[in-house]
Amino acid sequence: MERVMMKGNEALAEGAIRAGCRFFFGYPITPQNEIPEYMARRMPEVGGVFLQAESEVSAINMVYGAGGAGGRVLTSSSSPGISLKQEGVSYMAGAQVPCVIVNVARGGPGLGGLTPSQSDYFQATKGGGHGDYRLLVYAPGNAQEMVDLIGLAFDKAEAYRNPVMILSDAIMGQMMEPVVLPPLREVAPDKPWATTGKHGRSTPNVINSLGIVGEDLERINIELQEKYARMAADEVRYEADGVEDADLVVVAYGTSSRVVRSAISRLRQEKMKVGLLRPITLWPFPQQVLAELAAAGKRFLVVEMSTGQMVEDVILSVNDRSKVTFFGKLNGTVPTVKEVYDRIRSLLSEGGEG
Amino acid sequence: MTNEIVCAGFGGQGVMLIGQLLAYGGMLEGKEVTWFPSYGPEMRGGTANCSVVISDQPVGSPIVAEPDGLIAMNGPSLARFKAAVKPGGVIVYNSSLVTETPELPGVKICAVPANELARELGNDKIGNMVVLGAFLGLTKAVAVSSIETALQQVLPARRHHLIPLNSAALQKGFSIAEA
Numbered sequence: 001m002e003r004v005m006m007k008g009n010e011a012l013a014e015g016a017i018r019a020g021c022r023f024f025f026g027y028p029i030t031p032q033n034e035i036p037e038y039m040a041r042r043m044p045e046v047g048g049v050f051l052q053a054e055s056e057v058s059a060i061n062m063v064y065g066a067g068g069a070g071g072r073v074l075t076s077s078s079s080p081g082i083s084l085k086q087e088g089v090s091y092m093a094g095a096q097v098p099c100v101i102v103n104v105a106r107g108g109p110g111l112g113g114l115t116p117s118q119s120d121y122f123q124a125t126k127g128g129g130h131g132d133y134r135l136l137v138y139a140p141g142n143a144q145e146m147v148d149l150i151g152l153a154f155d156k157a158e159a160y161r162n163p164v165m166i167l168s169d170a171i172m173g174q175m176m177e178p179v180v181l182p183p184l185r186e187v188a189p190d191k192p193w194a195t196t197g198k199h200g201r202s203t204p205n206v207i208n209s210l211g212i213v214g215e216d217l218e219r220i221n222i223e224l225q226e227k228y229a230r231m232a233a234d235e236v237r238y239e240a241d242g243v244e245d246a247d248l249v250v251v252a253y254g255t256s257s258r259v260v261r262s263a264i265s266r267l268r269q270e271k272m273k274v275g276l277l278r279p280i281t282l283w284p285f286p287q288q289v290l291a292e293l294a295a296a297g298k299r300f301l302v303v304e305m306s307t308g309q310m311v312e313d314v315i316l317s318v319n320d321r322s323k324v325t326f327f328g329k330l331n332g333t334v335p336t337v338k339e340v341y342d343r344i345r346s347l348l349s350e351g352g353e354g
Numbered sequence: 355m356t357n358e359i360v361c362a363g364f365g366g367q368g369v370m371l372i373g374q375l376l377a378y379g380g381m382l383e384g385k386e387v388t389w390f391p392s393y394g395p396e397m398r399g400g401t402a403n404c405s406v407v408i409s410d411q412p413v414g415s416p417i418v419a420e421p422d423g424l425i426a427m428n429g430p431s432l433a434r435f436k437a438a439v440k441p442g443g444v445i446v447y448n449s450s451l452v453t454e455t456p457e458l459p460g461v462k463i464c465a466v467p468a469n470e471l472a473r474e475l476g477n478d479k480i481g482n483m484v485v486l487g488a489f490l491g492l493t494k495a496v497a498v499s500s501i502e503t504a505l506q507q508v509l510p511a512r513r514h515h516l517i518p519l520n521s522a523a524l525q526k527g528f529s530i531a532e533a
Contacts, residue, residue, distance in 0.1 A: 005378050005389070142412075175416045176374065176389040178381045262414030336419050 003178035008143045008168065009034035009104065011179045013042065015147035016074050016100070019154045020187030022048035023073040025062035027055055027081060030114050031170040032104035035076040046184075056081045060088030060101075067097040068207035070194030072154050072187060076102035078170075079120050080111055082128075089163055090129025094209030094220070096193075098157035100150065101135075102166045104173040107332035115332035116170035116255055121309035124167045125283040132221055134228045136164045136235060137282040139253040143177035145280070151182065156235065158189055160227055167282060169305070171255040171334065237280035238289060242268070246275030248348055249293055251314050252303040253279045255334060260303050263340040267348075274344055282310070290317035300324045301347055303340060305333070355410050357495050358418040360435050362403035363427025363448070365393060368482030371508075372425065373404035375486065378508060379500035380408035388416035401430055408495060425489050427468070427482065432456060446489045446531075448481065464488055464531055471526055480523040487527020498524050 006014065013035045016024075024039040036052065043050035049066075053059035059075050066073040077085060082103045092099060103124065107117040124137045136156055138149040146168070153164040195205050211217030242264070243249050252260040257278045267274050277293070279286050294300070299322055302311040311326045318324055327343045329335045359376060363369040370391055377389040386409045393402035405418035424439050426432035426447040432454075439445055441460035450469035457463070466488045468481030475484075490498055501524060505517050 003381055005374070005381055005387075171390065171416065174391060176377060177413075177416075178387060258413075259415040259417075261412075265411070265414060334417060336417075337415050338419065 001180040003180055005176050006143060006179050007034055007174060007176050008140070008146045009173040010038050011143045011177075012102065012140075012146040012150050012166070012168070012173075013038035014181060015150040016154070017042055017046055017048070018147075018182050018184045019072070019151035020185050021072045021074045021100070021154060022046065023063075023066040023071045024048070024050050024075065025053050025059040025066070025073070026075050026077065027053050027059050029078045029081045031106055031116075031173050032076050032078045032102065034173065035102065035104070039074075056084035057088065060085040063099045063101075064088055064092050064095070064097055064207075067092065067099040068095065068195050070191040070196055072158075073099045074102065075099070076104065078104045078106045079108050079117070082120065082123065086123075086129035089135070090131050090133060091209045092163045093129070093133035093135070093224075094131060095207050096161040096224075097163070097207060098154075098161050099163050100153045100157055100166065101163060102150075102168060105167065105169045113332045114170065116172075116305060116334060117332055118169060118254060118256060118304050119306040119309065120167065121282060121304070121306060124165050125285070125313075133224060134162075134231070134283055136160070136162060136231055136284075137167055138164070138237075139167050139280060139282050140172060141239070141254055141257050141278060141280070143172075143175065143179045146172070147179050147181060149280070151185075154187070158191070160231060161193070162227065162231070167254070169255050232284040235281055236284045236286050236288070238286040239276070239278040239280060240289065241276040241278070243275035243277055243293060243298070245273055246298060247273045248301060248344060249275045249277050249298045250301045250303060250340075250344065251277045251279070251290070251310070253282065253310065256303045256305050259335050259337055259340055262337040263344060266337070266341055267344055272345070272348055274348065279310070285313045285317065287313070287317040290314060291319065291321070294318040294321035298322060299347070301344060302326050303335060304328045305335070306330075356413075357408045357423065357493070358421050359406040359408070359423040359425070359495065360403055360418050360421040360438075361406065361425040361427075362401070362431030362435055363482075365400045365402045367427045368479070369402055369425070369427055370404050372482045372486040373406045374508060375501050375504050376406045376408065376496060378504035379496035380406075382500045382503055383496055385409060386411060386413050388413045390416040403431065403435070423489060423493055423495065425485055426452070427485065428452065429454070444489070444492050446485055446492065448485055450481070462492060464492055466527060466530055472523070475519065475523055475526065477519055480519060483520050483523035484527040484530075487524035488531040489527070490524070491528040491531025498528055
């Protein structure tokens with residue numbers, strides 16, 4: 001298979017095209033601009049639509065419209081822009097409209113900075129918009145996963161009729177790595193719910209998130225919760241590297257997992273027993289495997305580029321069966337390999353009494 | 355075997371390109387590679403640097419804090435990164451723009467008058483490739499032929515007439531390092 005060097009953002013954009021995405025609506029913001037730039041050039045070549053909207057709010061509502069009409073539709077932004085899109089995301093979750101939303105996260109709160117951050121974990125996994133809804137959230141750990149997970153994201157969005165989010169960051173987006181691109185897929189899934197005309201039916205399809213009668217809204221929510229339960233049961237993905245014989249399991253995703261991997265490879269040369277558990281889905285979270293590792297007596301270190309967000313899910317998963325320690329970097333800074341190495345070493349030298 | 359490299363200079367000196375070529379060349383040799391840029395909002399004149407990792411193993415952190423190799427195209431870049439270079443590492447710097455002669459115990463240092471050599475080659479912009487050639491001569495990080503193949507793929511077709519000039523610059527630098 002031929003490998004080509006691509007920036008993560010471009011790999012994701014090409015991956016989306018090859019997965020049959022034919023609609024992109026967005027508004028510029030650093031550090032995700034390579035995605036719309038790439039789409040502006042590439043979409044016309046495949047007969048798709050690229051449209052730069054007048055705002056993020058407008059872009060997400062174009063996504064709502066195109067998704068409702070059955071299109072494979074993508075939008076991307078970075079943290080402040082994703083905040084602006086949350087109303088539309090909630091509406092699509094309520095109306096069960098499939099789409100993929102990419103957040104190439106940067107530091108916050110507010111306008112924040114342009115540097116990479118993982119401080120949008122809560123927003124991505126716990127709601128972000130209003131209402132009792134869930135997104136399937138993927139966290140790519142390299143450029144190849146940018147390609148692979150965007151394709152998977154479209155398939156899952158349509159399978160569950162649910163918005164799917166890719167939570168990336170400035171480093172994942174700007175870094176170049178070799179990728180193997182899949183062949184172009186022509187995707188025309190049957191979407192009997194989409195607003196594409198009555199096709200002989202007596203009633204039109206309606207895309208709506210309104211449940212004005214209380215019982216209707218309850219029924220809608222029960223249906224959504226049943227769907228989320230299926231997603232939680234079937235869609236968990238993670239990478240476990242050397243966790244079986246580890247004394248300490250480091251939990252990290254995306255960019256911080258890369259730094260952790262470097263630190264761990266140094267520590268293993270020194271015969272330290274340390275493993276990596278990298279969530280690939282942030283929702284559903286790999287709760288079960290963490291519970292099992294905790295039951296087996298492992299201790300945990302959570303490394304994030306935030307003040308501690310995913311660590312709450314690790315603590316919930318471990319549920320007092322073992323000790324969880326946190327190491328974070330505040331918005332916009334990336335831990336060095338040495339910092340993580342030192343932290344792991346000192347935890348391991350504390351021994352198992354934890 | 356993992357080779358961690360920082361390429362640094364003014365924006366416009368072509369440090370991002372030589373970093374990409376190193377990564378591309380590594381990929382063509384079947385290695386795992388990453389390239390990660392760091393620069394300000396300026397297009398020209400600000401400082402810019404990139405981290406390149408070339409390895410037999412999947413690459414962890416794409417940010418290089420302690421390089422095995424440093425390519426410094428100007429004084430501020432040399433001043434900023436030289437102390438981070440690992441013992442046993444290599445520094446190649448553009449002595450046309452750097453007045454100090456760095457001395458670091460255990461680090462191999464190679465001065466390349468890149469601007470003058472580029473002028474001799476007939477194109478002021480080719481200094482980055484001379485310095486890259488010298489770096490390859492010292493480190494053998496990737497083969498010159500891999501960089502030449504990478505150029506075919508990185509440069510758009512309308513720039514391919516410049517490949518012989520780039521090759522000449524790489525060879526010039528390579529021969530300096532060998533000397």
